[in-house]
Amino acid sequence: MAGFSEHNEHKYGVKGFIVTMTIWTPDLPEGGPRYRRIAEHMAEAIRRGELAPGEKLPPQRQLADRLGVTVGTITRAYTEAQRQGWVESRVGSGTYVRLPEDEDATVFRAGVPVEDGVIDMSMALPPPHPLRPQGLQRALRTIAESPLALQAATDYQPEAGTPAQRARIAAWQGELGLPDDPDRLLITQGGQHGIHLALRTLAQPGELVAGDALTYPGFICAAQQAHLRLAAVPMDEAGLDVDALARLCARHPPRVLYLTPDLNNPTGARLSEARRERLAALAREHDIWLVEDAVQYLPRERRGTPLVELAPERTLHLFSTSKVLAGGLRIGTLTAPERLQERLCSALRSQSWMAPPLMVEAACRWMEDPASRELLAWQVEEIAARRARALERLAAFGAQSGEGSSLIWLPLPAGRRSSEVQALLARRGLKVSTPEPFCVGSEPAPQAIRLCLGPPEDREALERALAIVDEVLSEPPSSPWQTL
Ligand SMILES: Cc1ncc(COP(=O)(O)O)c(C=O)c1O
Structure with a gap:
């Protein structure tokens, strides 16, 4: 790897993602203050993807020893890189590679940006779990480390x-x-x-x-x-x-x-x-x-x-x-x-x-990866727990759901319409689907809503969502009169 004598991971962390600490050691070319050359190298390595967002940089003393410079030089290099927005220092934890400001970090679900505070139960997605990004991370990493796999992937x-x-x-x-x-x-x-x-x-x-x-x-x-x-x-x-x-x-x-x-x-x-x-x-x-x-x-x-x-x-x-x-x-x-x-x-x-x-x-x-089985086992249990809770909480409204399913089908009480209920729920921050897009041909749509149990971040979010449904369905109908 040009310009780098060593670049290896050697540590796993927690908080959802695998945090790796790099043994990044730049080969410094001659010319200019050393701290600046180190910072430039760091920026270059991040641009090329050799250092990834979230990676932890080596402790300052360790890098100083490896490069034969003072700790002060490394401190200045890290400060310079932080000033330029390439790394961030976390109190008591170390210095981490970060996404530069202009990188778009918006989270999307099924192509739609995730709105702050909105619980979106309109998409049939599996429940979020740190093992998901971690599983992909491990798979990609093992590919990146295998010349044969990389060769096959380019053909x-x-x-x-x-x-x-x-x-x-x-x-x-x-x-x-x-x-x-x-x-x-x-x-x-x-x-x-x-x-x-x-x-x-x-x-x-x-x-x-x-x-x-x-x-x-x-x-x-x-x-x-x-x-x-x-x-x-x-x-x-x-x-x-x-x-x-x-x-x-x-x-x-x-x-x-x-x-x-x-x-x-x-x-x-x-x-x-x-x-x-x-x-x-x-x-x-x-x-x-x-x-x-x-x-x-x-x-x-x-x-x-x-x-x-x-x-x-x-x-x-x-x-x-x-x-x-x-x-x-x-x-x-x-x-x-x-x-x-x-x-x-x-x-x-x-x-x-x-x-x-x-x-x-x-x-x-x-x-x-055995962790994928662990993820699936967790998912099956989580869905079962969410389903049981939703059926219990919405029992008064006749909620239905197939065994093992992550979908709740809620036929609406007489006098309520899917579009009206969907709009009222959306106003309170909950997205659900109406049956219209599921109708084949010109068959009339039943008055019902579909709730997907996978997307809420956790059971607490699910509980909030179910309370919103209860609230809206317990109110008398309020058709917005908007036409003549
Ligand atoms: C019944 C059914 N078939 C197919 C798909 C599409 O699957 P994929 O995301 O793999 O294209 C979905 C997605 O929700 C689905 O519910």
Whole structure:
């Protein structure tokens, strides 16, 4: 590393992130006061990414000994770097690399800036935990230290991922009780990408695709973009109404049926076992492709028999790291029958060539890190506790939620409308979703709201949010009269 004789981490800290202390030792060129040369080197190393924000600089005496200068010189160098905004000194702790002022440190959730003081329960995200950034940090660090991994990350790779990476992700899915055949698994850029790939490969523009009357908006949007016609199949608390599907098939069988059988988003309904069997038979009878979306993670014991097991010859199974590790990774999988592999690979290649090899490798290493299991175990328990509390607190309003689910579905009392309640909650600092974006076609939306239990920072924030819901729903309706 030019200009540096040594640069190693050797300490872990707490407070959410791994704090590393660098053994940064600059090789100082000749000319100019030494303290200034040290400060310049430090700035240069931060700009090049060799010293990362949050890293702890060596104690002044240690660096002074290593460079053969006085402690006073190092003190002046650190002071100069601090004056320029590159480092900050924390009383009793040491000197740390910081983000310069002009770096944008705004926090975003699903592309939207996080507003101060607002509790956003409108996005289905996993609950925050320090193990999340730490897991990614460790994965990236081990890649950065491996010349072979870096070389692989700079090369084009096979569309569906390397055989080794497919095997590693399949093994992880196997541990989670999900499809684990690496020969049928393609690596995608997340679940949403998997939906696009499936629809583009299975249906031609103008063909009919069907889904639950209320379903994941990403499917609706992908179908619209692929110029497909959408059919809404009625549903109830046991999932999609298979009799209604049979009636649709008698008139016009859809080419594809998209389903989230274990956890309907937004209602949380789970497709009953009897309906799964009948649905697989109906799909065979009318030659319908099934797209089974399992992205909303549920613990194995909370799931039903997967459609991919009941009708493997016609089911495409979708999963992603988004609800288990992190959505920002953009890594998912599509497990598909053998006969579709070539067409799916070709679609993948034409869209983006492949998922970024660096991110695939980061995901693989993170999955293999035992701390990822610890994170998931914590998450499952945390969601269960949050769900139990929300159901208890909102019992008077008829709150519903599938076992193991992080979604709460709240049908509104007579006389209340989703948009009115959403606006009242927003005014008190709580964001929730209304069913409108989940409606397939022009089906009317029920009057209800969906709360996602993952995003609140902690249980205390959840408690505040539930109190706001209680307050708003306990008030008489107040429709804003704004039109003539
Ligand atoms: C049912 C369902 N499928 C797919 C996705 C998209 O997943 P990803 O973030 O991996 O693209 C989501 C995201 O919330 C989802 O709820």
